[in-house]
Amino acid sequence: MESGTTGRQRTPLDRRRVADTALRLLNEVGLDGLTVRTIARELDVKAPALYWHFKDKQALLDEMATEMYRRMVAGTPLDPADTWRERLLKANRGLRAALRGYRDGAKVFSGSRFTGLVHAEQMEETLRLLTAAGFTLPQAVRATTTTYVFTLGFVTEEQGVEPLPGERREGYDVAERTRRMADYPLSAAAGPEIFADYDRHFEEGLALLLDGIAARYGAG
Structure with missing residues (x-):
């Protein structure tokens, strides 16, 4: 489990959760505004945490x-x-x-x-x-x-x-x-x-x- 700023446990970060979040953000910001940094901020993690699951943005788009x-x-x-x-x-x-x-x-x-x-x-x-x-x-x-x-x-x-x-x-x-x-x-x-x-x-x-x-x- 990743620890949050409040010390409470979070839902484990996995490919499905990242894709779900990215799809939800897509309707708000569109494809041009959908960055790894934006998704990471929404998940309350650092951007490098997403690269553990996706080597680049295209890999994330594939999962989406x-x-x-x-x-x-x-x-x-x-x-x-x-x-x-x-x-x-x-x-x-x-x-x-x-x-x-x-x-x-x-x-x-x-x-x-x-x-x-x-x-x-x-x-x-x-x-x-x-x-x-x-x-x-x-x-x-x-x-x-x-x-x-x-x-x-x-x-x-x-x-x-x-x-x-x-x-x-x-x-x-x-x-x-x-x-x-x-x-x-x-x-x-x-x-x-x-x-x-x-x-x-x-x-x-x-x-x-x-x-x-x-x-x-x-x-x-």
């Missing part, structure tokens, strides 16, 4: 992404009776919801490496479901990774405008954009299709992908 995935899986139960379309819809809707729960959530998740095999069970189940539906393994991989990358990219752009649900960054007033682009009428009119109604646009984009997957691979 892993914890985000754990929470996502816990909140997105999958049905073995799903069709391949239902599975990909559920998985990507769940991913988007999970990422939007954190400021800069998509940036944290993008490019991170899971720190264990937390993803393997769901991945195996999804690939098994798609191959049973008639996909070859390469086709199943392409279908799952393409929809995953779409969702990750979509939320990255979405959070550039709405960092958290109900919050909107300054400079993304669609009406003002339309006025400024009056000489470019089609581009001006495209504003609401780019910077608003993200729920509908996500569903439309995902449906386009699923229709393309079905047409490309002859899946029902």
Whole structure:
């Protein structure tokens, strides 16, 4: 146990506790403001104590992404009776919801490496479901990774405008954009299709992908 300034015992410092604290702070300060020093101060320890568990900030981001995935899986139960379309819809809707729960959530998740095999069970189940539906393994991989990358990219752009649900960054007033682009009428009119109604646009984009997957691979 580490001793505090008051002499009372603290909860032992471990990777999970550090990641939990970092995710909570992420919503307050964003990715740019999330430093090892900030996390250590919140935990009431010195920064070197965190390097005992994480060699650098990327290692911490990896653990944060892993914890985000754990929470996502816990909140997105999958049905073995799903069709391949239902599975990909559920998985990507769940991913988007999970990422939007954190400021800069998509940036944290993008490019991170899971720190264990937390993803393997769901991945195996999804690939098994798609191959049973008639996909070859390469086709199943392409279908799952393409929809995953779409969702990750979509939320990255979405959070550039709405960092958290109900919050909107300054400079993304669609009406003002339309006025400024009056000489470019089609581009001006495209504003609401780019910077608003993200729920509908996500569903439309995902449906386009699923229709393309079905047409490309002859899946029902």
